[in-house]
Amino acid sequence: MTYDSFVMVDWSGGNDRGAKPTSDAIWVGISRGDTSENPMYFRNRQVFAIWARGFIETELAAGRTAMIGFDFPFGYPTGFGQHLTGTNDPLAIWDWFADRVEDTPKANNRFDLAGQINATLPGIGPFWGNGLGRDIDHLPRKGLARTQNPFPERRAVEHLAKGAFTCWQLSGAGAVGSQIIMGLPVLQKLRLAFPDQINVWPFENLTAPISFVEIWPTLFAGQGPDHIIKDAHQVMATAHHLAQRTVTQLHADLHISAPVEGWILGVRDPHL
Structure with missing residues (x-):
């Protein structure tokens, strides 16, 4: 699978954060090749869910593939x-x-x-x-x-x-x-809204045009400049980093041996 768009999401498990962009809220960064959009701020999950549906609809209508990363675990420890x-x-x-x-x-x-x-x-x-x-x-x-x-x-x-x-x-x-408990329902509802169009890594084979993956922006980005909110910087840095990966490098990141618990993209599996 190759991707046209890389969309990285810094999540929040808390309540509405207000109209003014702030930290500990939902931030989205998008990169396509060498082009990156300005990070987007969402004050709550409800606003984000509306945007996400529209974004996925647009990507599908344009015939684009997208990797969408969320910075919370997709699974729990075994058992x-x-x-x-x-x-x-x-x-x-x-x-x-x-x-x-x-x-x-x-x-x-x-x-x-x-x-x-x-x-x-x-x-x-x-x-x-x-x-x-x-x-x-x-x-x-x-x-x-x-x-x-x-x-x-x-x-x-x-x-x-x-x-x-x-x-x-x-x-x-x-x-x-809290991010897991409040995030999984949003992702599940998006899956149901777009049947057969979304796959979840590493639980499913990535054959659909939209892939959901688990990320940890700390792997790819530091604090960033003082004048930029850390969350905004990290989603942009992560999206840009993944957009620059070669197909071989990205496939290596996606290849793991323990899928039931979920996995953080970019952490190499020592068993492989």
């Missing part, structure tokens, strides 16, 4: 999916969250859902990091308050990507747990 959905199909987790997540610009139920999942397991855990003012049954505020995690603390790829955060942490600087 979690089987417990949650009764199957090891990682896309069943996407469907599970899409059916249960309630999301508005001002509020969502991600912490309550995490507590409900914890309640189905022995002990306290694996999710932690209640970021709300009210207490939530079965969801501790601190990781040390957990008494048991029946699943690995990290995915295989996170042992290789030093500095990557665990899927179980929902709040705090750098945490990605």
Whole structure:
């Protein structure tokens, strides 16, 4: 598969960030060959979802292929999916969250859902990091308050990507747990809106014109200039970097041996 467009998305699991561009919000960078567009800011997931549908429609109508990267894990450590959905199909987790997540610009139920999942397991855990003012049954505020995690603390790829955060942490600087819960439903709804037009790496063969991949912009970009918001800089740097990769280099990045948990594009699999 070759790609005409590279679209990189810095995600947010929180609430509406306001009209003025800011950090810790949704940012999108697009590169096509040697051409890059200015980074785009989205104040909430609802606005982004509308834009994403329109963008995919435009790409398909123009006969272009696109790699769209999102900076949150697409899967969980081994065993979690089987417990949650009764199957090891990682896309069943996407469907599970899409059916249960309630999301508005001002509020969502991600912490309550995490507590409900914890309640189905022995002990306290694996999710932690209640970021709300009210207490939530079965969801501790601190990781040390957990008494048991029946699943690995990290995915295989996170042992290789030093500095990557665990899927179980929902709040705090750098945490990605909330981004997963609030991101997978958006991606699942896009998949359903464009049947047979979107493939998800590494869970599916990339034969459709649109590919969703997991990214970690830290791999490709530093802080950037002081006058540019870090998130905006990183999505542009990542999109530009991937657009400059040769077909051989990109295929090597996509070739991994442990697909069920998901994988970060650009982290080489030591087993291959």
